Amino acid sequence: MYEVSRRQAMFTLGALAFVVAGCGSEDAPPNTEELAEQLADKRVGAMDNFTVGTQFKATQELTFDILYNNHSFYPIKKNWLFWSELTKRTNVKLNPEVVPLSDYENKRSLIIGAGDAPPIIPKTYPGQEDPFVSSGAILPVSDYLDLMPHFQDKIRKWNLHADIDTLRQADGRFYLLPGVHENIWIDYSLAVRTDILDELGLEIPKTWDELHTVLKAMKDKYPNIYPFSDRWGVPTPGGALLNILGQAYGTSGGWGYQHAYWDAKAQRFVYTGAMDEYRQMLEYLHTLVKEKLMDPESFTQQDETAIQKFTSGKSFVICTNAQTLVNELRPPLEKLNPDARVVKIPPPLGPAGNVKVGTRLENGIMISSKAAESEHFVAMMQFIDWLWYSDEGQEFAKWGVEGVTYEKTPDGKYKLADDVDFVGLNPGAKKHLQQDFGFSNGVFAYGGSTQLLQSTFSEEELEFQKVVNARETVPVPPPHPFNDAEREQATLWETPLKDYVTQQTLRFILGERDLSEWDDYVKELEGKNMNAYIDLVNSAYERYKKEHG
Structure with a gap:
């Protein structure tokens, strides 16, 4: 995934209006006075003196x-405590329109397209808002930052202006309120059976070449298994693995x-699927498959199958993150083999060197355009600002209620x-922070300070973070937003290009x-308008650079 680049400026509505209007936007956002006038009759329930550190509580x-x-x-x-306590603190009740995780993106698109979306649309990753911009279905949220003092404070305090700039559309505005982190957070990597490494007299691999050596040693000792059998291949083949590996090779792949x-x-921008670095990445994986070190089903099997193979000892390496390591891999593995040990290793390094690639932006919130018509609009924006962006709201969403779900030690x-567990911090506890109380819920709890983020990390995970945080951060790419006509054209090209890259990626592996x-494949991409597409991207980049600096 890319980290986001940005410009340093005072992040007030006045400054934003100046930047956008100054570059010739035909539809500049309102300035502070104009906004106050527009919202004069939309303040029902809102607080008059809402600022950084204020506990939001609606006046009705x-x-x-x-x-x-x-x-x-x-x-x-x-009956989650989250709902009742949220209402107690804010005087707000949330009415959720429940969608299964597996169908969320599809349902979100359908209801926005039909004009039936609720005002608050969370769990939207940067870039996923793009298809809804030209229709006017979602708000240009950057017009309303005056209503969000905590969000603005985080941007200033953590110098996130450049990150935010990557969200901007051709009109200079952005249409997604992202979750924001103080620092880059790397979580996904490989889980490796360290008891097998000890048995073979091997160290934890630090590079992808060393992993290759480790897998060969595992195969020599256990010839009837595939040492590496992976998960997260549906619906995107190699979703997590290609994302991790791509960063090590200086390209992108999979989920990213x-x-x-x-x-x-x-x-300038180049087409990812035609990069030589992309080819080298596929060559590496093909070698693993050819030498029977990697299960060819890794890219298409269901997660449950991959997990079962790993926990039953039919494989020794699998992609993971901190939560799945604790919740899905260790318990069944230790039940079947009490002597087994598995750790999440730092992402192996590759040709790109000792680098980390990431973003300080998380999934965030789109606001339906209809929300701005409500007399409660200002109160809603204040509520969103408190829950998702204030220190107190983020602590509440993550940890719950002090004295009930957690305590604070004298050192903070x-x-x-004692009776609550989360990510294995209290193994054997009868209650679970997410399942029984609704806290640390991915809809509400994301982003925040590094201290808050790491407050649920085990000592093992903190050591992992220490290693990856010492790596050099790859600079983020500059903004290159399409205008409406370009977006329409790009959309026609992107789907067939992406489908073909995905299909041929799997075939090569x-x-x-x-x-x-490979050269024939690149020509095939050219036949699918690859060059025209990348020219469009670079033109958009040059235009944005000229107009916005």
Whole structure:
């Protein structure tokens, strides 16, 4: 995934209006006085003196509809403490429109397209808002930052202006309120059976070449298994693995695949799926498959199958993150083999060197355009600002209620209540922070300070973070937003290009197509308008640079 680049400026509405109007926008956002006039009759329930550090509490009982991504690990419950305590603190009730996690993106698109979206649309990752901009279905939220003092404070305090700039559309505005982190957070990597490494007298691999050596040693010792059998291949083949590996090779892939990759040396974008670095990445994986070190089903099997193979000892390496390591891998593995040990290793390094690639922006919130017509609009924006962006709101969403779900130690650290577990911090506890109380819910709890983020990390995870945080951060690519006509044209090209890259990526890895045909493959991409697409991207980049600096 890319980290986001940005410009340093005072992040007030006045400054934003100046920047946009000054570059010739035909539809500049209102300035502070104009905004106050527009919103004069939309302040019902709002606070008059809402500022940084203020506990938001609506001046009358309010209810806001919200699209809700229902996670299968902690399915929604009406009696969660989260709901009642939120209402107690803010005088706001949330009315969730519940959508299964597996169908969330599709349902979100359908209801926005039909004009039926609730005002608050969370769990939207940067870039996913793009298809809804030209229709006017979602608000240019950057016009309303005057209503969000906590959000503005985080941007200033953490110098996130450049990150925010990557969200801007051709009109200079942005249409997504992102979750924001103080620092880059790397979570996904490989889980490796360290008891097998000890048995073979091997160290934890630090590079992808060393992993290759480790897998060969595992295969020599256990010839009837595939040492590496992966998950997260549906619906995107190699979703997590190609994302991790791509960063090590100086490209992008899998979940993090972007059509355009910024070539810092050439100061222009190139087409990712045709990069030589992309080819080298596929060559590496093909070697693993060819040598029977990696299960060819890794890219298409269901997660449950991959997990079962790992926990039953039919494989020794699999992609993971901190939560799945604790919740899904260790318990069944230790039950079947008490002597087994598994750790999440730092992402192996590759040709790109000792680098980390990431973003300080998280999934965030779109606001339906209809919301701005409500007399409660200002109160809703204040509520969003408090819950998602204030220190107190973020602490509440993550940890819950002090004295019930957690305590604070004299040195300011968080400690779960004795009867509450979360990510294995209190193994054996009868209650679970997410499942029984609704806190640390991915719809509400994301972003925040590094201290808050790491407050639920085990000592093991903190050591992992220490290693990856010492790596050099790859600069983020510059903004290159399309105007409406360009977006329409790009959309026509992107889908067939992405589908073809995905299809041929899998064929090259599995050996169904020989890598000696790479030049032919690149010509096939050219036949699908690859060059025209990348020219469009670079033109948009040059225009934005000229108009916005």
